[in-house]
Amino acid sequence: MGRIQETFLDLEKLKKKALVGYIVSGDPDVSSTLNAMQLMVKGGVHVIELGIAFSDPMAEGPSIQQGHERALKNKISLQETLGLVKSFREDDDKTPIVLMGYMNTFEALGSKVFSSTAKENGVDGILIVDMPIEESVEFTEQTKKHGIDIIRLVAPTTSESRIKKICKQASGYVYYISLKGITGANSINVDEVKNKVLKLRELTELPVVIGFGIKDGSTASSVKDLADGIVVGSTLVDIMGGNKEEIEKHLSIKINDLSRALN
Amino acid sequence: MPKKDKKVPDSQGRFGAYGGVYVAETLVPALEELAQQYELIKENKEFKSEVQNDLEKFVGRPSPLYFAKRWSKQLGGAKIYLKREDLNHTGAHKINNTVGQILLAKRMGKTRIIAETGAGQHGVATATVAARHGMKCVVYMGEEDIKRQSLNVYRIKILGAEVISVNSGSKTLKDAMNEAMRDWVTNVDDTYYIIGSVAGPHPYPQIVRDFNSVVGKEVLVQSKEEIGKMPDLLVACVGGGSNAMGLFYPFLEISTTDLVGVEAGGLGLDTGKHAAPLNAGSEGVLHGMRTYLMQDDKGQIQDTHSIAAGLDYPGVGPEHAWLKDIGRANYTTANDQEALDAFKELTLVEGIMPALETAHALAYVKKKAPSMDSEQVIVVNVSGRGDKDINTVANIEGIEL
Numbered sequence: 017m018g019r020i021q022e023t024f025l026d027l028e029k030l031k032k033k034a035l036v037g038y039i040v041s042g043d044p045d046v047s048s049t050l051n052a053m054q055l056m057v058k059g060g061v062h063v064i065e066l067g068i069a070f071s072d073p074m075a076e077g078p079s080i081q082q083g084h085e086r087a088l089k090n091k092i093s094l095q096e097t098l099g100l101v102k103s104f105r106e107d108d109d110k111t112p113i114v115l116m117g118y119m120n121t122f123e124a125l126g127s128k129v130f131s132s133t134a135k136e137n138g139v140d141g142i143l144i145v146d147m148p149i150e151e152s153v154e155f156t157e158q159t160k161k162h163g164i165d166i167i168r169l170v171a172p173t174t175s176e177s178r179i180k181k182i183c184k185q186a187s188g189y190v191y192y193i194s195l196k197g198i199t200g201a202n203s204i205n206v207d208e209v210k211n212k213v214l215k216l217r218e219l220t221e222l223p224v225v226i227g228f229g230i231k232d233g234s235t236a237s238s239v240k241d242l243a244d245g246i247v248v249g250s251t252l253v254d255i256m257g258g259n260k261e262e263i264e265k266h267l268s269i270k271i272n273d274l275s276r277a278l279n
Numbered sequence: 280m281p282k283k284d285k286k287v288p289d290s291q292g293r294f295g296a297y298g299g300v301y302v303a304e305t306l307v308p309a310l311e312e313l314a315q316q317y318e319l320i321k322e323n324k325e326f327k328s329e330v331q332n333d334l335e336k337f338v339g340r341p342s343p344l345y346f347a348k349r350w351s352k353q354l355g356g357a358k359i360y361l362k363r364e365d366l367n368h369t370g371a372h373k374i375n376n377t378v379g380q381i382l383l384a385k386r387m388g389k390t391r392i393i394a395e396t397g398a399g400q401h402g403v404a405t406a407t408v409a410a411r412h413g414m415k416c417v418v419y420m421g422e423e424d425i426k427r428q429s430l431n432v433y434r435i436k437i438l439g440a441e442v443i444s445v446n447s448g449s450k451t452l453k454d455a456m457n458e459a460m461r462d463w464v465t466n467v468d469d470t471y472y473i474i475g476s477v478a479g480p481h482p483y484p485q486i487v488r489d490f491n492s493v494v495g496k497e498v499l500v501q502s503k504e505e506i507g508k509m510p511d512l513l514v515a516c517v518g519g520g521s522n523a524m525g526l527f528y529p530f531l532e533i534s535t536t537d538l539v540g541v542e543a544g545g546l547g548l549d550t551g552k553h554a555a556p557l558n559a560g561s562e563g564v565l566h567g568m569r570t571y572l573m574q575d576d577k578g579q580i581q582d583t584h585s586i587a588a589g590l591d592y593p594g595v596g597p598e599h600a601w602l603k604d605i606g607r608a609n610y611t612t613a614n615d616q617e618a619l620d621a622f623k624e625l626t627l628v629e630g631i632m633p634a635l636e637t638a639h640a641l642a643y644v645k646k647k648a649p650s651m652d653s654e655q656v657i658v659v660n661v662s663g664r665g666d667k668d669i670n671t672v673a674n675i676e677g678i679e680l
Contacts, residue, residue, distance in 0.1 A: 071448060071580040072565060074460045075303040081447055093577045119301055119564040124578025146301045146564065150291060171305035173467060178308065196305055197465040 019112040019140045020165055020188040023062055024223040024244060033278045034245025035060055036225055037271070038116065040067035040083035042092025043256050046100055052256060052267060053104050057111050059271035065143065065247065066101070068094055068117030075145045077200035079250035082257055094121050094130070098137045105138035114141040114167055114188070119151075127158040134164055141165035141188045149185050156185065165189075170216055172196050172208065183220040190220055192243065194228045200250030204229040206238050213242045232270075233277035240278050248274055287598065292481020295604060297597035300480045302567045306460075309467045313387070314482040320386050321489065333378040334493060337411065338368045340375075342494075344501040344658070350628045357651035359644060360506065360658045362498055364522065365633065371663030372491060372522045373404035377473055379490035381408040384471035391470045392416045395459040397424055397452030397518070398589030398636065399431025400663055401475030406440035416440035419459045421451040424588050431667055449582045452518075452592045456566055476519025477596030480567025484524075484596050491525025498658055499529050506656055512537045512647070515660040516639040517610065518554065518590035520599045522662035527608060537609070540599060541643045543585035544612030554583035556595050557603050557610040565593070570600045586615040586671065587635035589663075613642035619675065621645055622665060634663035635671065 069087035165188030227247030255266045334340040364372040396402030402418040409416035448454040463472040474483045515523035517540035545553030556571040563572040573581045573593035585591045602608040621641035626632040
């Protein structure tokens, strides 16, 4: 059983929700990312999504865009991130890691090289934002071969028939985008999310997590009962971009707040 | 040679290996809807006559095919004809596309229009049709481009559109496009995104090509009636590639007509400071499409440089990528200095001041025409007029206006 599946099964037994935390790999530098990952796990994050910086992150709001820009200043690469995951695995063989990014950087490395190296180094899943099911044949084949999950996105605009198609190809968990917009946007509508997620859960056996627009304990608790977990990104990336000496403190406070809201 | 029975793009929006729909899930249904609606609406009689009417009465089509007699003689080779898109309302080919897309938007029930712009010509063309139809319009423009195209920025504002300055990334056209996509994903219910080039996710490369192909269709007729033969060579500048695609498309099956697209060589291909993905780039995915890109070996998009803001883009329309690979069109470059020289030369010799973008195509004609004989015909697309570039040119000459 893979780490993602195991983590969600464990949580289900405990009747707990998954806290999925997103930060950008290499933001502001690789060692800070490694520290933050360890700190996140200690604070109660169950799944880590590592953003792969791209020069043109089309789906991101200002916070995560800046995270990508900070990481690129130090010329972070996907290859280096794979190394970072390997380092993380020296002390943690349990927490699932999902790499989240854009097609072009993954393609530059190549689906074959990426998939085999990623597996070897301890990556559990990928989420490529601009790779809808129609454009994912090659990556699906290669990642499947190596037992890496492809996390698929479902949006508020996705029709029921399309959700079915997406779920058929999904593995690991399904990521529901809680609003029409970019990461870190402001206007989550709980009723709308509820209706759509209920439908989505009818159509898949996989765990469902909700992301985009969740920034603190109170937004987290407003949607937590609808799904198996929530994703928090922009607010963590903001902390990573702040004063370096205070990252640890702010990250702990924030994750504590979110963890408590989920319990 | 492309065949009529093989429709490009295919139903997945592919031109060979290029094109496609590489966008976030939220936009997939919107693009599917657009593709479906477009297929239906474009065949609608009433729609067709509305577009036709606007092209005639609002844009001022057909644009003339002008024989550049003095310039042809001076270069001493082929006869050079200029397709005068600079004479269109708003001064460039961009309006051909926007008059069509806004009518499409209206039929789809959208009430708000957004667009990205580099040189500002597409921004002006979009703001113009939005004013004509009384629709709310927001134009995204990179901070750098706003500085060098201040005249167009002011025009857009007077037309009642809002200009939003984009200061992420390289602060140019590609970043404006990112930001427009972010707006669209947020306001997808009521907003129509008028993309200005044959770029972006399917069906945009097709839609923009189709609306611009009025240029090539007119050249077909005008060549027959006014020259008495098909051109031997068509030349157009290529940034995203909409004016080139509009000129080339109706000629794809006419094998006796060569097609040459001219990319921005900037300070020279060897300096890395250029915008010539077809000449010096590699395959990748950006802005919803698979195409040739300027990128490093890690897949990061590189900053581009061109004297012409409208060519300053790291990607290119997927149909051009395909035409290059199958060898139907050839793509070359002209650098900043060559473009500047051609800009001045056409102005002096023919009294026609071309846009700096167009000047890249003219720079190639300058080199090519003397090697051809006097019975041969070159048609070059004068994609826009040069008024907008006066500040840029004056700056280079050290003149303050």
